Amino acid sequence: MLRTVKPSRYATLASLFGPSYPNLAFVHAAFEGNIPAQVWAQQDGDDSVCLVTTRSHFCFVAGAITSDLMDEICALLRGRPPVTLVYPVGYDVVPRAGFRKSERVQFSRQHDSNEATRALPEEFDLFRIDAQSFEKLNWREMVLSIFGSVANYLRNGYGFCLARDGHVAAEGHGVVGGGLVELGGFTHPKYRRRNLYTAMSAQVIGYGARLGLRPVLSCQADNGASVAVAKRIGLTEDFRYEVALLGS
Incomplete structure (x- = not known):
């Protein structure tokens, strides 16, 4: 037992x-x-x-x-x-x-590269997520479900967001462990199809690289949007794997 x-x-x-x-x-x-x-x-x-x-x-x-x-x-x-x-x-x-x-499918990058560099749209402001900006996140509840609290997120994770007129348009987060950073993020429906999540993922990767972290991204194998992001930021497919799902 x-x-x-x-x-x-x-x-x-x-x-x-x-x-x-x-x-x-x-x-x-x-x-x-x-x-x-x-x-x-x-x-x-x-x-x-x-x-x-x-x-x-x-x-x-x-x-x-x-x-x-x-x-x-x-x-x-x-x-x-x-x-x-x-x-x-x-x-x-x-x-x-x-x-x-x-x-599901997992992507990563095994070596240093500048492929993740992406120009940020000029009409948005880039912020490193802090306690104040955390409260404005669209993905706040999901991030809290992973980290448990804002304080723990700021201590053991990190992220960036793009904002416009005081509202978060896109956000990217990193879960850190074992010398790796797993990417996750969300783009508000109003701002999709503008590669904002790609830009956020590049920010998470770049910051992680300065900490010596290797980037990893995983998603459902049929999630074409996330697969496309992985390729745009220079990640390559590692493997596919099966999971058991319960509920939504």
């Missing part, structure tokens, strides 16, 4: 999530305490499998994944939709009752 474990076991359990595991920035952010999360494992002495649950919809499983274990995990998660349960690359997801299978 899985149970939440103390941080003293984190280092061993984190090793189950190898370098090719999806969304590693999220996983390491959880182990490093950068985002609120719970780490689940078997009884002491059994570090064969690990489940990481975050406050957002993302949850992660790695290790010796058995059918009985998946029944237990899905029963555990069924009461907290929405859920995106991430598995190791190549794992053949068999959805349990209430869950459905979906495909």
Whole structure:
């Protein structure tokens, strides 16, 4: 039976999530305490499998994944939709009752490049997100679901926004963990089709590069807009992977 474990076991359990595991920035952010999360494992002495649950919809499983274990995990998660349960690359997801299978794709960049540089539209003002501008974000609730609080976001994450007439038009955020930064963001419907999210992603990448962070972006495989952004900012496809979805 899985149970939440103390941080003293984190280092061993984190090793189950190898370098090719999806969304590693999220996983390491959880182990490093950068985002609120719970780490689940078997009884002491059994570090064969690990489940990481975050406050957002993302949850992660790695290790010796058995059918009985998946029944237990899905029963555990069924009461907290929405859920995106991430598995190791190549794992053949068999959805349990209430869950459905979906495909995601991950992009990254392995080397330094200036490909992410993008000119900012002159009619917008660029801001590094602080406590005041955070309250104006269109994606505020989503970001809070990941970081738990504004203070934690400002301490362990970062982001930028483009504003016009005091309103946020587009925003880009970074989840930091394990030397990686995973990109996320949102553009107000009024300002879409102007490559603003591309510009925001470039800002997140550029700032992360100064911190020695390697950029990663993941999205649903059928999300053509996000796939196009990844290519425009110079990221290349790493792999596709299956997830189990619950709820919206």
